Amino acid sequence: MENTFLATAAFGLEGVVANELKRLGIPAKAEQGGARFTGTLAQAFEANLQLRTADRVLMILAEHEVYTFEDLFQLTSSIAWERLLTRDGMIHVSGKCVRSQLMSVRDCQAISKKAIITRMQQKLGISRLPETGTRFPIDIAVVRDNARITLDLSGDALNRRGYRTWNGEAPLRETLAASLIDMSPWRTQMPFYDPCCGTGTLLIEAAIKATSKPAGLSRKFACEDYPFMPKEEMAAVREKAQASYSADAPFSIAGSDLDPEALKLCAKHIAQAGFTGKITTSLTDLKTLTLEGDTGVFLCNPPYGERLSDLKHARVLYGELGKLLKRHPGWKMGVITSDAAFERYFGRRATKKRRLYNGRLECEFFIFE
Numbered sequence: 001m002e003n004t005f006l007a008t009a010a011f012g013l014e015g016v017v018a019n020e021l022k023r024l025g026i027p028a029k030a031e032q033g034g035a036r037f038t039g040t041l042a043q044a045f046e047a048n049l050q051l052r053t054a055d056r057v058l059m060i061l062a063e064h065e066v067y068t069f070e071d072l073f074q075l076t077s078s079i080a081w082e083r084l085l086t087r088d089g090m091i092h093v094s095g096k097c098v099r100s101q102l103m104s105v106r107d108c109q110a111i112s113k114k115a116i117i118t119r120m121q122q123k124l125g126i127s128r129l130p131e132t133g134t135r136f137p138i139d140i141a142v143v144r145d146n147a148r149i150t151l152d153l154s155g156d157a158l159n160r161r162g163y164r165t166w167n168g169e170a171p172l173r174e175t176l177a178a179s180l181i182d183m184s185p186w187r188t189q190m191p192f193y194d195p196c197c198g199t200g201t202l203l204i205e206a207a208i209k210a211t212s213k214p215a216g217l218s219r220k221f222a223c224e225d226y227p228f229m230p231k232e233e234m235a236a237v238r239e240k241a242q243a244s245y246s247a248d249a250p251f252s253i254a255g256s257d258l259d260p261e262a263l264k265l266c267a268k269h270i271a272q273a274g275f276t277g278k279i280t281t282s283l284t285d286l287k288t289l290t291l292e293g294d295t296g297v298f299l300c301n302p303p304y305g306e307r308l309s310d311l312k313h314a315r316v317l318y319g320e321l322g323k324l325l326k327r328h329p330g331w332k333m334g335v336i337t338s339d340a341a342f343e344r345y346f347g348r349r350a351t352k353k354r355r356l357y358n359g360r361l362e363c364e365f366f367i368f369e
């Protein structure tokens, strides 16, 4: 049986997630907030296990116009919760209301939860739900009078790969790093270099791509505890994903930074991700960086100079990035920053630009080919 799912994405990255799903053989369509696909529960599990760029995978349970609390109650009651949840399941309802007649998130949450409990009690013939067992995160999103009720299959957000247990200064979210890599001109057989690698997120995400490592291989997903998920098929999906992981695939991924503390964290993250000895890093100021050998792609997330006092330094560094690219004919470069004047300080106009967000910060991804 097929269901409809939404692999959620940060603003501007919906198409990147849809393309990643398509590469997994799952036809998907980008829409606001993510990429929608129809498939089996095993495919939804595969999406959780493999996707590098999505934030979560949600199962869409119902979608309909709602104008009153009664409409919302009826819509929530129409879902066969007794087939989805366990008797002792902990029902956690989150919500949002945007430009709709129903604008009280708290009331929408309460009404939906009441509808779920009432249906469970009636269908199972029980008077009390202890809510002591598996947690079921359910979301009610009412946007322009359309309600969408979803069950989160991921649990912890998918950026939690498990390799980052220490946080450096301003690390890049793993899913954003993976998206920048997908949007960049880098192909896995080319050299990849991050000249301000910090704690190593871009380097590790590039290695995950180069080795076809399932991004969530070392973690668990909420849906693994859901009773309706096909356990055997999920085990087969995991086995197949593990088999397609070419841990020994050759790649050339390296980086440098001038902060020794960041490089220490970087080494720990590389070890946690299983790439020790394969990704090389060094303590180098990018002003003096010169690389020999084949041409490739520089990708980096330099300081943005968000505080005015830091902006001058950041802009000097943008000029240095421009010179770095000039010193390396044939190389390409991708840079993400929130500084709209970036190209002026870099010294060249970008070949392509993509607007996106790094957390709450509006940024642009500049590509120089």
Ligand SMILES: C[S@@+](CC[C@H](N)C(=O)[O-])C[C@H]1O[C@@H](n2cnc3c(N)ncnc32)[C@H](O)[C@@H]1O
Pocket: 168, 169, 170, 171, 172, 195, 196, 197, 198, 199, 200, 201, 202, 256, 257, 258, 259, 262, 284, 285, 286, 287, 301, 302, 303, 304, 317
């Ligand atoms: C925003 S952080 C990068 C974070 C990184 N993407 C991560 O995931 O941790 C910017 C990095 O640029 C480094 N940096 C600043 N000036 C530099 C320079 N001249 N040469 C090399 N690295 C520099 C900083 O030390 C810092 O680690």
